[in-house]
Amino acid sequence: MARGKISGRHADRAIFENIKWFINIPPLKKIAIQERELKRVKRLRGLALKCLSSKK
């Protein structure tokens, strides 16, 4: 999903491939994928904060 540090023609290709994967997904499913990703990021963030506070 994230394309990282790719430049020039490869970046264009990576963007194209990312869109190709995602564009035809129905809107409600796109929203559901987004919400699942956000939950995952929040959980990881929570874990990271827990680790940091336990090291103190």
Add this chain to the structure above:
Amino acid sequence: MSIFKEIIRLFNKEKIRYLLIGRQAVMLYGAPLFSYDYDFWIHPEDKRKTYRVLEDILGFESSYPEDIKRAMISFLSDKGEKVDVFFVKKITNSSGETFEIEEVLRRSIIVSDKGFTIRLPDIEDLIGLKKMGRRPKDLEDIEYLETIRKRFLNR
């Protein structure tokens, strides 16, 4: 129902003249990019109705009271969800192009799925609105939108 869908459902129900802008709109156009917040551009005449939906019904807290005139107001929920709303008649981007809300609404598109509808600016307007910001994130969004416009929508 998720908070995002609930906001949209109530905006539609209350006939609020809104446009979903920002990264969520870019995502609905087909870019797998994710964002924590929801950005809307709402007709200033619908400010009262918007406050009623976000504050009174959904329990968000606004950054400024309704009677304070600000171009952009943030609404925060106790779960950390953030909704940024522009209550202005027109927006000028960094290239000097001006977008009038009534014109952008007239050209807007409706994305629908199983009876659920969301109003988005036309892709050209969304690209123009994205040029308000100059952050790497905005440039990435524009790159995606340009690719979608040229290679998937053939425009």
